Amino acid sequence: ELLQSGPAVIGLFRRKMAVSDVARRIGARGLHVDIARLEEARSVYADRLLKGLQEMRSLSGLPHLNPHKNTDLIDVIYRHFGAPITARTAKTRQPVLQAALLPRLRPYVPPEGKKFIGAYLEWKSTAKIESTYLRKGHRDNGGRLHGIEIIDGAVHSIFSVTVADTDRWVSRDPNVQNVPEGDPDDPMSNCRAIYMARPGMKIYGFDWSALELRIDAFQSGDQPLINLFQRDLDLRRQGVPKKGRPDTHRIN
Numbered sequence: 001e002l003l004q005s006g007p008a009v010i011g012l013f014r015r016k017m018a019v020s021d022v023a024r025r026i027g028a029r030g031l032h033v034d035i036a037r038l039e040e041a042r043s044v045y046a047d048r049l050l051k052g053l054q055e056m057r058s059l060s061g062l063p064h065l066n067p068h069k070n071t072d073l074i075d076v077i078y079r080h081f082g083a084p085i086t087a088r089t090a091k092t093r094q095p096v097l098q099a100a101l102l103p104r105l106r107p108y109v110p111p112e113g114k115k116f117i118g119a120y121l122e123w124k125s126t127a128k129i130e131s132t133y134l135r136k137g138h139r140d141n142g143g144r145l146h147g148i149e150i151i152d153g154a155v156h157s158i159f160s161v162t163v164a165d166t167d168r169w170v171s172r173d174p175n176v177q178n179v180p181e182g183d184p185d186d187p188m189s190n191c192r193a194i195y196m197a198r199p200g201m202k203i204y205g206f207d208w209s210a211l212e213l214r215i216d217a218f219q220s221g222d223q224p225l226i227n228l229f230q231r232d233l234d235l236r237r238q239g240v241p242k243k244g245r246p247d248t249h250r251i252n
Helices: 007-029 035-060 070-080 099-108 111-134 211-220 223-230 235-239
Strands: 031-033 158-160 170-172
Touching (some): 007 158, 035 111, 211 223
Antiparallel strands (some): 158 170
């Protein structure tokens, strides 16, 4: 099939293979881990998770609340705090609740419920960072790594260049492309400081500016769109006022 696709597709395939080798070598080289800072961060995050859990249990009045269980969350939000049920399963019509919907339920719960939702969302964000970038790695029955695995003082992410629909690179185990910088006022939230280049090496960051929109302009031949890029203007700023939004100088 590849040979019948034409020279353009074959050329793209060859370029992908060449880049894949670069991605493999980057992963093999790995990122050095500051073990002392990692251990400190683990301790801080464990303490925050415990305090968050204690707060949620206190607000809900459920001493055995498990925020990992959706059934417990349903009991608290729908039954204890009386929020309207937003969704049900198709077959059994049992209530379901997604964390993304919680902010929209704040107006329908009492003050204690609002505090609970805030505490849960903060706990969930903290738990995500801890489990992805700080926790000692283990593999499930399918061989998928959860947490981080340190080998020879470094983490060795797996980079893929053919997975994302947007043609971007993606990495996993761990996803070192999206390590959070955290809050400037909270140094321990900056997980990026844990990962660094090996001695004698450097880390470079690079990204295309509005890559997808530039491709759209090139493929469509849309002259107004092309003109915006040629004049080095921000397309999003220029597009907002046309939809009845504020003037461009008021957009941050």
